[in-house]
Amino acid sequence: MGGNVHVGLAALGAALAVGWIGAKASEAVGRNPGSATSVMVQSILAIAFAEAIVFYALFLVK
Amino acid sequence: MEHGLSQKAVEIARPFGFPVTNSMVVMWIVAIALILFAQNATRTMKQVPDGPQNLLEWLIEGLYRFLEGVIGHHLVERTFWFFGSVFIFILAANWFGLIPGVGSIGWGHVTAAGFQLDVPLFRGANADVNMTLAMALVFFACWIVWALQEIGLKGFFKELFAPKSESAGPMRVLMIVVFFAAGCLEVISILFRPVSLSFRLYGNIFAGETMLETMARVPHVGWLVQIPFYFLELLVGLVQALVFMLLTAVFTLLICQHHEEGPATAHD
Numbered sequence: 118m119g120g121n122v123h124v125g126l127a128a129l130g131a132a133l134a135v136g137w138i139g140a141k142a143s144e145a146v147g148r149n150p151g152s153a154t155s156v157m158v159q160s161i162l163a164i165a166f167a168e169a170i171v172f173y174a175l176f177l178v179k
Numbered sequence: 180m181e182h183g184l185s186q187k188a189v190e191i192a193r194p195f196g197f198p199v200t201n202s203m204v205v206m207w208i209v210a211i212a213l214i215l216f217a218q219n220a221t222r223t224m225k226q227v228p229d230g231p232q233n234l235l236e237w238l239i240e241g242l243y244r245f246l247e248g249v250i251g252h253h254l255v256e257r258t259f260w261f262f263g264s265v266f267i268f269i270l271a272a273n274w275f276g277l278i279p280g281v282g283s284i285g286w287g288h289v290t291a292a293g294f295q296l297d298v299p300l301f302r303g304a305n306a307d308v309n310m311t312l313a314m315a316l317v318f319f320a321c322w323i324v325w326a327l328q329e330i331g332l333k334g335f336f337k338e339l340f341a342p343k344s345e346s347a348g349p350m351r352v353l354m355i356v357v358f359f360a361a362g363c364l365e366v367i368s369i370l371f372r373p374v375s376l377s378f379r380l381y382g383n384i385f386a387g388e389t390m391l392e393t394m395a396r397v398p399h400v401g402w403l404v405q406i407p408f409y410f411l412e413l414l415v416g417l418v419q420a421l422v423f424m425l426l427t428a429v430f431t432l433l434i435c436q437h438h439e440e441g442p443a444t445a446h447d
Contacts, residue, residue, distance in 0.1 A: 154248050161425050169368075169375045 127174030134167035184282070184389045188307040189298050191285075201299055202307035205281065209272045209304060242266060249425065250432040254329075258431060261321055265314060266424040269305060273384060273416030276303025277409060282388060305384040305419075311377035318427045319373045322434065329435040338434060339365055372430060376423065383419050387412045 142160035146153045188200035220231035228236050242263050247255045275281065285299035304310050326335050340362035342354040387408075394408055395401045 154245075158249055158425065158429055161422060162429055165375065165379075165422075165426050168379060169371065172371075172375050172378050175378070 121174075121178050124171070124174045124178060127171045131167050131171045134170075135164050138163045138167065184306075184385070184392050186385070188302050188309070191298055191300065200307065201285070201302040202304050202310060205275060205301050206272065206304040206310060209268065209275050213267065213271055238267065239263060246424075246428055250428050251436075254325075254432060254435060258321075258325060258428070261318070262424050262428050265318070265427065266420050269314075269380070269420035269423055270417060272304040272310075273420060274413065276301075276306065276384065276388065277412055277416065282392070303384055303388055305380050306388050308377060308381040311380040312373065314380075314423075315373035315376040318376070318430075322427075322431055325431055326434040335434070376426065380419055380423055383415055387415055 138160050142156050145156045149156075188202035190198045191201050191204070192199045216231060217235065220235040225232060243255065243259055246259060246262055250258070281301040281303060282299045283296065284301065285296050287294055287296040287298070289295070330338060340359050342351070342358040344354055346354050391405060391408055391412065394405045397404050
């Protein structure tokens with residue numbers, strides 16, 4: 118098997134994190150629909166930081 | 180080219196020694212179309228808008244209100260030109276890339292297995308990392324200018340490195356060290372922003388095009404299995420445009436938001 122396992126692991130972690138953030142954000146909007154905009158801003162920021170892990174990993178590709 | 184979509188845009192012409200790639204062609208078409216549309220829509224402005232003017236006003240006003248809710252009245256007035264244009268351009272470029280013919284019209288050669296396309300005439304503008312990196316770098320320059328105008332050079336460094344908690348004595352020294360170290364990390368993450376912004380957009384659009392191409396290669400039913408993915412790509416194009424605009428807007432808000440607190444702390 119070739120390739121870079123760490124990129125796959127980073128993608129797995131980022132995907133789990135993005136899904137988790139999205140689930141929690143939807144839950145929060147469900148509880149308090151009035152806060153939809155601020156919840157979306159927070160969750161998009163958090164998703165961006167979680168996603169960035171994959172880019173760090175991509176830069177370590179040998 | 181191996182089968183599948185190439186990772187880079189392909190050069191299709193070199194007039195006067197200036198290389199023109201297929202993604203540049205799409206970028207120009209999208210940009211010219213947007214400019215012509217905006218000019219056409221605003222040529223005869225009506226009090227009660229209809230047709231293109233109505234569409235444009237609906238889009239701009241909707242975006243403006245949305246951004247105002249996110250980054251506040253003061254910032255949106257100054258920075259809407261950037262965020263509005265970036266959203267509309269990315270959205271238009273993403274959706275233009277989905278029109279049949281983009282990526283499938285071009286030059287190629289006939290092989291035993293059929294016609295093999297070598298150089299497509301069009302390629303989604305955001306499926307080229309140069310385009311997305313250019314937008315991210317323009318934002319980065321704007322971000323620095325806005326930050327310096329809003330909070331000044333001193334405020335800029337204070338925001339990055341200065342301790343944000345009130346404490347006295349040895350705790351204060353510790354806090355200065357801790358917040359300075361955190362500031363160094365913050366600087367690294369800020370320097371990484373253009374990279375992650377550009378790779379996020381490029382990666383999503385490129386992956387989408389690759390997926391559509393792979394689906395089209397499914398024997399016999401390729402035309403059918405593509406259809407749900409086309410709808411997915413319509414959604415991804417919208418979401419990625421929104422994400423790019425929102426992230427850049429929030430980054431701007433994060434560095435500029437202490438503006439209102441500035442005068443209050445200056446008094447004590």
